[in-house]
Amino acid sequence: xxxxxxxxGIVLVWKDKAYDIFEGWDExxxxxxxxxxxxxxxxxxxxxxxxxxxxxxxxxxxxIESQEVWAAGVTYLRSREARMEESKQSxxxxxxxxxxxxxxxxxxxxxxxxxxxxxxxxxxxxxxSVWNVxxxxxxxxxxxxxxxxxxxxxxxxSSRSIEGENPLYLPxxxxxxxxxxxxxxLWVPENPISPKTxxxxxxLRNSETVFSGSILLSQMxxxxxxxxxxxxxxxxxxxxxxxxxxxxxxxxxxxxxxxGDKVIISIEGIGQLENTVALKx
Numbered sequence: 001x002x003x004x005x006x007x008x009g010i011v012l013v014w015k016d017k018a019y020d021i022f023e024g025w026d027e028x029x030x031x032x033x034x035x036x037x038x039x040x041x042x043x044x045x046x047x048x049x050x051x052x053x054x055x056x057x058x059x060x061x062x063x064i065e066s067q068e069v070w071a072a073g074v075t076y077l078r079s080r081e082a083r084m085e086e087s088k089q090s091x092x093x094x095x096x097x098x099x100x101x102x103x104x105x106x107x108x109x110x111x112x113x114x115x116x117x118x119x120x121x122x123x124x125x126x127x128x129s130v131w132n133v134x135x136x137x138x139x140x141x142x143x144x145x146x147x148x149x150x151x152x153x154x155x156x157x158s159s160r161s162i163e164g165e166n167p168l169y170l171p172x173x174x175x176x177x178x179x180x181x182x183x184x185x186l187w188v189p190e191n192p193i194s195p196k197t198x199x200x201x202x203x204l205r206n207s208e209t210v211f212s213g214s215i216l217l218s219q220m221x222x223x224x225x226x227x228x229x230x231x232x233x234x235x236x237x238x239x240x241x242x243x244x245x246x247x248x249x250x251x252x253x254x255x256x257x258x259x260g261d262k263v264i265i266s267i268e269g270i271g272q273l274e275n276t277v278a279l280k281x
Contacts, residue, residue, distance in 0.1 A: 001038045002185040002271070003029070003150070005061040005118075012038055013056060013185075017047040025065040026239040029141060034149040035188050057184040057271060062118035063141075063152055066239050069116060069180050071137070071156050072227050073106035074099050075220050075246030105222055105230055108170060110156065110244060111180040119183035122278040125257050126176055129159035132257045134275075135247035136201040136265040138193070138217060140224060141186055143240040146232040148224060150188040153265050153273040154244040155181035160256075177280050182242065187270040192224075193217065197268045201249055204262040211255055215248040 003021075004011045010021040010028060019041055021028060031037055074096055099106045117123060125132040139154035157180065163173035195218035203211040224245060231243055257263075261277040 001035065001042075001188045003038075003063060003188060004056050004185045005063045005065075006056075007061065011048070011056055012041060013053060014038070014042050016053055017042070018051045018053060018056060019045050019047055025063075026067075029149065029186060030143045030240045032143065032145060032147060032149075034143075035190050038188060057119060059120055060118055060184055062113075062116045062121075062182045063184075063186040064113050064116055064182060064242065066113055067141075067241050068109065068113075068237065069111040069139075069154075069182070069242045069244065070231055071108055071110040071154075071174070071244035072222070072246045073108065075105065075222050075227070076215070076248030077219070077221070100221065105227055107227070107231055108174065110174060115175075115177055116180045116182055117178050117275065118181065119273050119275075121181065121275060122178060123155060123157050123181050123263065123275040124176065124178040124278055124280050125157065125259070126159050126162070127279060129161045129173070130256065131161035131164070132157070132159050133251050133255070134158075134201065134203070134257065134263045134265070135244075136199050136249055137244040137247050138197075138199060138224075138267060139182060140228060140243045140245060141240060142228050142231070142237070142243060144236070144238055146228060148192070148228055149240075150186045151193055151267075151270060152182050152186050152242070153184070153267050153270050154242070155263060155265055155273060155275060156244050156247065157181075178278075180244075181273060181275045183273045184271050189269065193269065199249065200266045202264045203251070203257070204264070205258060205260070210261075211251045213249040213251075219248055220245065
């Protein structure tokens with residue numbers, strides 16, 4: 001089942017039918033057994049008439065209201081290698097090897113809701129960074145009890161030149177206006193997402209593909225429940241939280257994003273998140 005956060009309210013899409021949901025986003029998604037609750041709605045509510053299912057998701061809001069967004073780093077081998085390479089000159093390369101092998105994962109705060117954009121919106125690169133990349137990530141929605149209830153696509157925009165200069169600059173490399181994108185929906189499946197699920201990305205410049213890549217979730221070093229449990233060790237989230245789970249797809253070191261680039265991220269089951277690169281106005 002897919003929940004779309006639209007300007008007119010929440011729309012549930014299931015089996016090519018759409019249903020209006022007349023309650024707030026925070027209250028809806030934060031309940032336990034969300035899939036079962038949504039199934040009850042489809043059984044007891046008439047679908048919306050004359051709705052073009054394909055049009056839902058094109059101009060929707062990010063699937064978020066008051067939730068924080070957190071992120072995990074160095075959860076794939078490729079990410080570890082990229083971070084070590086970018087930090088060699090600063091002497092910080094060893095830290096990424098150590099966190100990859102450690103019991104404790106790297107978790108960091110990414111964004112408040114007002115800095116998160118949705119499908120079709122612009123994401124920003126920093127003016128003071130010369131090396132910028134998108135990071136395509138499976139993103140968990142975890143309710144206030146610490147239970148994973150659904151999934152969405154995340155784009156964790158990253159300033160590699162800033163993080164590479166000094167690992168302590170991570171907050172500036174990761175957290176700024178429109179540095180996070182989520183969407184196009186919150187996918188609420190009956191069962192946990194399969195490790196065989198693929199995450200894919202394409203970057204278009206002047207309508208031509210300048211980078212693409214794909215990876216399976218099975219290549220992630222840590223489990224999703226492991227990452228979730230570490231986040232909830234000392235934090236409470238009254239309305240739930242989003243957790244980006246790290247990326248295993250990193251463009252080559254000579255690549256950096258340019259204004260006008262289109263970033264298209266796809267995850268099987270969830271759909272496609274598309275954003276255009278811009279500078280803060």
